[in-house]
Amino acid sequence: MTIFKQEIKSQKLSIAIWSLSIGLLIAACVLMYPDMESQMEGVNDMFSSMGNFTEAFGMDQLNFGTLVGFYAVEGGNILGIGGAFFAAITAITALMKEEKERTAEFLMTHPVSRTKIITEKFLSVFSIIIILNAVVLGCTLLSIVMIDEEIFWKELLLFQLAYLLMQFEIAGICFGISAFLRKSGLGIGIGLASLMYFFNIIANISEDAEVLKYITPFGYTEGSDIINNGELKIEYIIPGMIMMLIGIIIAYVKYNKKDIH
Amino acid sequence: MNAIETNKLTKSYGKSRGINELHLAVAEGDFFGFIGPNGAGKSTTIRTLLGLISPTSGSAKVLGYDIVSEKEKILREIGYLPSEINFYSGMKVKDAIKYSADLRHAKCIDKQKNLCERLGLDLNKKVDELSLGNRKKVGIVCAIQHSPKLLILDEPTSGLDPLMQKEFFNILMEENEQGSTIFFSSHILSEVQNYCHTAAFIKDGRIIMSDKVENLEQTGTKKVTITGQFDDKKLAALSGVTPTESSNNKQTCFFYNGNLQALLELLASENPKDITITEPSLEEIFMNYYE
Numbered sequence: 001m002t003i004f005k006q007e008i009k010s011q012k013l014s015i016a017i018w019s020l021s022i023g024l025l026i027a028a029c030v031l032m033y034p035d036m037e038s039q040m041e042g043v044n045d046m047f048s049s050m051g052n053f054t055e056a057f058g059m060d061q062l063n064f065g066t067l068v069g070f071y072a073v074e075g076g077n078i079l080g081i082g083g084a085f086f087a088a089i090t091a092i093t094a095l096m097k098e099e100k101e102r103t104a105e106f107l108m109t110h111p112v113s114r115t116k117i118i119t120e121k122f123l124s125v126f127s128i129i130i131i132l133n134a135v136v137l138g139c140t141l142l143s144i145v146m147i148d149e150e151i152f153w154k155e156l157l158l159f160q161l162a163y164l165l166m167q168f169e170i171a172g173i174c175f176g177i178s179a180f181l182r183k184s185g186l187g188i189g190i191g192l193a194s195l196m197y198f199f200n201i202i203a204n205i206s207e208d209a210e211v212l213k214y215i216t217p218f219g220y221t222e223g224s225d226i227i228n229n230g231e232l233k234i235e236y237i238i239p240g241m242i243m244m245l246i247g248i249i250i251a252y253v254k255y256n257k258k259d260i261h
Numbered sequence: 262m263n264a265i266e267t268n269k270l271t272k273s274y275g276k277s278r279g280i281n282e283l284h285l286a287v288a289e290g291d292f293f294g295f296i297g298p299n300g301a302g303k304s305t306t307i308r309t310l311l312g313l314i315s316p317t318s319g320s321a322k323v324l325g326y327d328i329v330s331e332k333e334k335i336l337r338e339i340g341y342l343p344s345e346i347n348f349y350s351g352m353k354v355k356d357a358i359k360y361s362a363d364l365r366h367a368k369c370i371d372k373q374k375n376l377c378e379r380l381g382l383d384l385n386k387k388v389d390e391l392s393l394g395n396r397k398k399v400g401i402v403c404a405i406q407h408s409p410k411l412l413i414l415d416e417p418t419s420g421l422d423p424l425m426q427k428e429f430f431n432i433l434m435e436e437n438e439q440g441s442t443i444f445f446s447s448h449i450l451s452e453v454q455n456y457c458h459t460a461a462f463i464k465d466g467r468i469i470m471s472d473k474v475e476n477l478e479q480t481g482t483k484k485v486t487i488t489g490q491f492d493d494k495k496l497a498a499l500s501g502v503t504p505t506e507s508s509n510n511k512q513t514c515f516f517y518n519g520n521l522q523a524l525l526e527l528l529a530s531e532n533p534k535d536i537t538i539t540e541p542s543l544e545e546i547f548m549n550y551y552e
Contacts, residue, residue, distance in 0.1 A: 002363045010349060102347040106403075109311050110364035111337040259314040 003107075003117060007124035011090070019132045022082040023139030029074040030143035033067055067144070068152045072159070072223025079136055079163050080221055084193040087129055087167035091174035092189035094121045095255055096181040104260045114256045122175060122248060129167045133160060158226050165237060166217035170196065172244030179254040182261065214239050262325055264289045264411050264442040265310065269319035272309050279305040281466040282319065287444055287459070292437050294453030294474070295446040297463035303446040304344065306463070307415050311341060324411055337365070340404035344416040344446075346396050348388040354399055355384040361403035373406045379428055393420035401429060405436060412436060414445035418452060430456050454478070454542065477546060482518040484541040489534035495527055505545075516541060 008015075063069040095118070098104035107117065137160050144151050174189045181188075200218035202209045213219035213236055220236040265287035272279035280302040287293045297303045308314045310323055312332035321328045323335045348357040358377070362369055377384060380398040388399065397420045404412060412433070418426045434456065437443050447453055453460050454474060461471035470477070484505075491513045496502055501519020508514045517524055528536060 002360070006349070006360060010351060101350065102345070103349055105313065105343045106346060106348065106361075106400075107364075108313055109336060109339075109341040109343075110361065111333050112364055113333050257315070260308075261314075 001120060003112065003120040004124050004127075007094075007121060008127065011124075011128060014090075015128055015131055018082070018086045019135035020139075022079055022086075022132070023136040025078050025082075026071075026075045026136060027139040027143035029078070030067070030071065030140065031147060033070055033149070034147050036070075037065070067149050068155050068227060069223075071140075071152075071156075072227055075140065076159065076163075076221065076223045079159075080166070080218060081193075081197060083129075083132065083136075083163050083167045084170050084197065084218075085190055086132060087125075087171040088174050088189035088193040089186060090128055091125050091171035092178045092181070092185040094125050094175055095178040095251065096183070096185050099182045099260065100184060108260055115252065118179075118252055118255050122251070125171050125175060126168060129164070129171060133164050133167070136160075154230065155227055158230075158232060159221070159223070162221040162226060162232050165232075165240065166221050169217040169240040169244040172247035174247070176247030176250035176254075179251040179258065262289055263287060263322075264291070265293075265321070265323055265444060267306075267310075267319065267321040270306070270309060270316055270321050271318045272305050272314060273317045278302070278466045279317075280309065280463075283463075283466070283468055285461060285468055285471070287442065289442050290437070290440060292433070292443045292456060292458045293445070294457035294460040295444065295463065296448065296450065296453055296460055297446070298448055301463045302466040303463055304415055305466070307341075307413055307446060311336070311339075311413065338410045340407065340409035340412045342397070342400045342404040342412075342414045342417050344419065345393075346400035348396070348399065350389055352388050353384065354382055354386050354388060354391070357388055357399055358384075358402050358406065362406060365407050367407040369406045369408070372408065373402060376402045376405060376432070379432065380425065394422065394425065397421055398425070401432070405432065408436070408439070409441060411442045411444065414443070416447055417445055418447070418449065426452075450542070478540060478542075482516050482541055482546070484539050484545060485515055485517050485524070486537045486539075487513045487528070487531075487533045487535070489532065491531055491533060495531075499523060499527060516545070 093100075098107055108114070137156075140156065141151060170193055174185075174192065177188060177192075178185060196216040197218055199212040199216035200222070203212040203216070203219065204222075217240045220233050220240065222233075225233055263286045265285060267283050267285045270283040270285075271281055273281075283302070283306060285306070295303055295306070305314070309316050310321060310328055312328055312335070315329065324338050326332075326334045328335065349360075352360070358373060362373065380401060382395070382398050382402065386395075388396065391399065397417070401417070404414070414433075418429065421429060430452075433443055433445075445457075457474050459472070460474050460477060462469045488511060493513070496513065496515065499517075499519060500523075501517055503516040503518075505514040505516065
């Protein structure tokens with residue numbers, strides 16, 4: 001696992017910055033909740049009467065007056081967007097950076113098969129995502145304890161699982177794309193994550209576009225669905241996991257045949 | 262057994278040429294110079310042998326292993342120094358060397374230490390702060406520390422100062438004496454002439470000549486330099502004359518591989534101030550091939 005260790009080691013600063021940024025931002029929102037709780041009834045009414053904007057973020061089905069409802073919107077958006085961008089950036093650079101930073105020649109003239117390189121890099125990307133989510137969960141739990149609220153374990157763990165799967169899906173797709181790239185692909189990764197996020201907004205606004213929920217991983221991270229149903233929508237998760245697997249398989253097929261310049 | 266053997270090895274990049282039906286044989290234990298100008302196909306040959314790029318057609322074996330199906334076995338037995346080496350940003354020199362040894366599962370602390378001392382490497386320096394020459398030294402340690410059977414070096418001396426080049430070749434000669442085959446590409450002919458036993462010339466993706474260096478030096482061609490007035494028309498009429506670019510108003514220079522009697526008769530009929538007849542250097546032979 002030499003390559004795996006090197007990947008984790010080389011990204012420790014990036015992991016720390018992203019994990020703490022997302023974790024502390026969510027914690028800050030949770031810590032503000034007690035001050036906002038008394039005014040939440042008015043906020044609830046306001047947010048539930050903003051037409052398309054309300055539907056776009058699922059706020060018509062959430063109660064801001066409860067911590068779980070508040071967390072579903074605030075925490076969900078922070079971890080949703082932040083986590084998706086982080087997963088996209090980490091995965092899209094994983095294979096491509098060896099050629100971009102001209103280290104591929106060094107690495108690939110050592111006795112390690114390309115399959116091993118891909119496997120260790122793919123495992124490192126997924127481990128890094130797990131580390132980020134563990135830190136974020138820790139920050140969230142700590143902040144809930146600090147404001148003396150009861151921890152909504154079931155919903156919180158379902159949220160976290162949904163976001164973890166969403167980040168895995170984006171990472172899997174971006175990992176596949178990374179195998180084709182030689183120079184920077186950050187724009188592609190961030191663009192893809194943003195596009196998926198907007199697909200979910202469009203699907204929330206228009207019933208005609210609901211099919212997009214099967215395409216975007218944000219479909220199964222919808223806070224209102226998780227709270228109201230008490231479970232994740234498996235019909236959205238399955239196509240997502242298939243896309244993730246296709247991304248990873250493409251990475252193996254392409255990278256094993258790729259000419260390294 | 263040959264350490265490297267290619268059979269019609271071809272790599273095409275669409276319209277642009279890579280290497281074309283390349284035949285190359287490097288004997289085990291040889292110190293082999295691979296000579297060619299920029300763009301002739303030296304790096305493409307090396308990168309194909311190492312499996313970094315796939316051949317379009319043809320085949321090759323390195324240390325008896327097929328370059329396509331037994332790539333990992335080849336990489337286990339070789340050491341490679343690329344012409345431009347880069348390491349992972351943020352690593353220290355000692356981390357880069359250790360990473361290379363770890364990837365090979367090699368335990369070679371003593372040799373590593375010895376090489377670092379001989380090359381004057383500061384192990385605690387960050388690789389990002391290193392000059393081209395110092396990066397190359399780190400690359401040399403990574404390529405040699407595990408005592409490979411075959412060392413492949415792509416233009417290894419670029420960036421190294423003359424003293425370090427000398428030390429580097431001393432290290433290579435020691436490795437060669439201990440049984441390693443050395444294969445290095447270069448466009449610096451004096452390096453090949455001074456250190457290699459065998460050399461091959463590559464031009465436009467094809468090997469145009471491959472032989473022992475001593476045989477290449479003894480082509481029968483003489484380099485003739487005449488000082489003073491000389492009738493160029495008479496010279497042009499003589500067969501076996503190849504003019505060189507170093508001729509001027511005071512001096513006439515040419516390579517000659519024709520009848521010696523005819524040359525002496527011509528020289529006697531003129532009135533030169535001075536004449537020198539020497540063996541051409543490998544560089545001059547090389548230039549002759551590429552004109």
